[in-house]
Amino acid sequence: MVKKNEIIEVNIDRVDFPNKGKAYYEGQEIRFKGGIAGQKARIRISRKKKEYLEAKLVDIVEKSSIEGESGCPHYGICGGCSYQTLTYEAELKYKEGQIIKLFEKAGLDINYLGIEGSPLVHGYRNKMEYTFGDEEKDGPLALGLHMKGRFYEVVNTDECNIVDEDFTSIRQHVLKYFQVRGTAFYNKRRTEGYLRHLVIRKALSTGEILVNLVTTSQDTLDKEEFVDMLVKLDLKGDIKGILHTTNDRLGDVVVAETLELLHGRDYIIEEILGLRFEISPFSFFQTNTFGAEKLYSIVRDFVGDKKSNLVYDLYSGTGTIAQILSPVAEKVVGIEIVEEAVEKARDNARLNNLDNVEFMAGDVLKVVDDLKEKPDLIVIDPPRDGIHPKAINKIIDFNPETYVYVSCNPVTLVRDLKVFAERGYRINKVKLMDMFPRTP
Known part of the structure; x- marks a missing residue:
């Protein structure tokens, strides 16, 4: 029986999203942050729980078979990147497996269209x-x-x-x-x-x-x-x-x-994608510019060419998606809780001479109660916590033909999609876009 603070050597069995390592020692499951499946690692036991042990990763004793040499001299010391020892092809496959496992565990039947890599693997951050x-x-x-x-x-x-x-x-x-x-x-x-x-x-x-x-x-x-x-x-x-x-x-x-x-x-x-956006010191903007172009191209492809009368862009941030969808809608309404982001979205719409896009400042949970027009399409791009549990059924009550859900957290994505499925919606297609090469 292992004790608290004891350091043991284990083989990392798997790493689930988001970066949750799992190993087994003397028949007990141990969970910890970090690592790559197949590595041999030393971990320190930090807490005993009823069904598993918690630990902290101390160091890597032996590489995984999918690893090579790091292309970064800071790797292992710097806390910035975890996947520098993987080829980019191996990294994409590794990430893809983690996400597919989430959908399978949730029992969601999907039409999976694959994973898109970042146009830049090095020098991609803005x-x-x-x-x-x-x-x-x-x-x-x-x-x-x-x-x-x-x-x-x-x-x-x-x-x-x-x-x-x-x-x-x-x-x-x-x-x-x-x-x-x-x-x-x-x-x-x-x-x-x-x-x-x-x-x-x-x-x-x-x-x-x-x-x-x-x-x-x-x-x-x-x-x-x-x-x-x-x-x-x-x-x-x-x-x-x-x-x-x-x-x-x-x-x-x-x-x-x-x-x-x-x-x-x-x-x-x-x-x-031909649009200009002002970015101020504290504005939110996707940190991978060329990856964002691919991401928004996927969104536009999912929306299709059929023109909608009304589109709601929920959690619209600085209005990037709303403006990209403006050519395929009579009107796009973006809703965002951060007032500074809303002001910046309005500035950007003026910068791009778009007169069919408008933005409202407020919490999606509350603002949806005041929206009376029924949209043809709703785009949802929530923060990592996903859609607020009290808001999701209100959003589904609009009953548009199509939703496009853009997620930065697959865990909350599958949680929310289960609610859509329970309400009668079918998941038509799923595509992954890697926005952060070299990181989990």
Whole structure:
């Protein structure tokens, strides 16, 4: 009988979505986060439950047969990517198997159309949120991603391959700028220091770049000198805006208590499927631009060419899907709870000269009660929690001919689809789109 905190060696039997490893030891099931099926791993028992044990992954002793060598020198230290040792073909097959298993477990009969890979596997991200810190206690200033399984230590990601070279260049020069000046990072243990995060956004279609430095108010920034350093960089893209965010909150989350524009404008413009979208520092936008183009092309293909009188786009965010569907509808109504996102959606609709798209600010759960017109089509793109349990039957009560459900969480997707099936709807087709290569 294993004991709490005991470290044991196991063969990882399988990894279920989302990244839930399972193994067996002396007949007992053990669950833990991470790993790849087929790996031999050391795990530390953390909790005993009635039907299984919980554990934490300590390290990998032996690779899985589906693994090769990592193409990233930070792999194993950085907490950013888990699938760097898989070929992309193997990664897609691995992810596909996890999702199909969810549908099978839920007893849902589907017409499965396969998985689409990301157009870019390397350099695909259009946003990175770097953290200031140190790689070891009291070591030199670092700027990058958190170490694997660590909350305080940071890895300098000089050769990160999921971003293009402009991200790396900006990150390196900002780090050097503050190293030379001896500026202190914000220490979360002591709640003191200045530098917190560096957020970089780059529109991959247009090359426009937005840089946002996040600090506390415990020091001052030489704004003119900082801007001058950045605008002189030799980049492939073009820095359109530099911002300074002040955040004195205790949580390790990028929020703006104050936001100051230091240079240029406070947004960049990205292009997707012939439409232009303004992206501000805190706007939600798919982090894989070219993957998003494929995703929205799938949505448009599922909708078809038949023109609808009225389309509802629920959980519409900044209105990307609503605007992409505007050519096949007399009217599209988007509903989104975040007011800033609604304002940005309206701005983008004006930018694209679309007069048949409108957006409403409010909680889908409440707003659907006020919608009186019956739509021909409803597109649903909810957050990771899926459709609110109290809202789903209200949405089904509209009884349109077709729903298109876009999901970022297959677990809540199959949960919600079971309700649709119970109400008489048939799942016509399912297609997967990998938006995050190298990650679960």
